[in-house]
Amino acid sequence: MQDVARKVLADAPPEFLLAGFSLGGICALEMIAQAPNRIAKLALIDTTARPDPAANAAIRRRAVVDARTKGMDGYILDAWARLVAPSNVDNAELRQAIIAMARDCGADRLEDQAEMAIHRFDSRVRLSDIRQETLVLAGAHEQICSLDAQQELADGIAGAQFQLIENAGHFAPLENPAAVAFYLRNWLPSSSA
Template identity: 70%
Template sequence: MMAPPMTADPRPPLLLLPGTACDRRVFAPVIDRLGDYPIVCGDMGGAQTMPDLAEAILAVAPPVFLLAGFSLGGICAFEMVARQPHRIVKLALIDTTPRPDPPGNAAMRHKAVADARERGMHSYILDAWPRLVAPVNVEDEALRDTIVAMARDCGLDRLSDQSEVAIHRADSRPRLSAITQPTLVLAGAHEQVCPLDAQHEIAAGIPGAVLHLIEKAGHFAPLENPDAVALHLGRWLTDGSGTVS
């Protein structure tokens, strides 16, 4: 599922968890800006419930690590830190939500998978495109092509599994106050998929958490404004708070 970095670096590695229909490419421009910090990327496949996915990732993760999750990866991060908090040094939550899947959302998810099966994986992204990025990025063809390429490479079977994982997840809001790791919360200022009030809910619920909204970004903040995301993540890596003066 993931290979540990082949290095004698004493720093605990940063484990990155992509979102639905995404892979390492969603973090690529941020990784490029983080210098030589040891990084591994988790595999968000092979399970149909969030508890099973969290356990599968924990089974192959480094013994101790920093954890950053984007979207569905952030939801998985909540589950992982609830299960094995002693292994996680710091926590970063990017464009995600602590909330359970809303009532009735399962039908919408199943329809989206069926539409993608009939019309192609590109439709999964393009049908929702104006909600996925900031208005300033809607016409960015390179950005759109990158996200569509990830979805195509993800494929229908993984999309179906990830949809089930999103449906079968816990309400993490009651667990927020138990999180003791230094926590950074990032979200695009134009986030529409995981609403901004959910970002404030995370930051208010986790003791000491720091929230930064990323300008010129929507749901795909790591791709839309990697400079800002990497700046905050870099500070979080070194000082534990993510605070930028």
């Protein structure tokens, strides 16, 4: 994750707003640790500052093997009820969109992502160093990055705003895009200044 954060920072402008979803939020925490003066504001969506529990390594690696065997469709469908809010379990359009994203990702990239997640830093110790205005958004039915982990993010960053996204699980930006957009619009700087 440290290398990925360095690569993103190398291509980023001198100062920018940073929003990260899920593993992207974990990367955002690494980026702000590496270059706090370059990030003007921070938004973390359905993510965590916690390290990956040791037991997750075997689970993640087995999921990659399963994705190679069953395909990315199976990888998503096996976890579907945990990925989205109960109100979205039967949403075929949403399911197809997420499956399409998984197919685009592919098993090789999934393996890379799994290893980044397994070896990520425990960012909880760095939360109090974050001085930027921070927005934490979480699907109200989140099961992948627990709500208590996201509350921990908000509590650990001085002045952070924490909002639950109704009718959403882990994929809040896709499950309830209007609510996510509402909070992000309010987080963005006003263009009238």
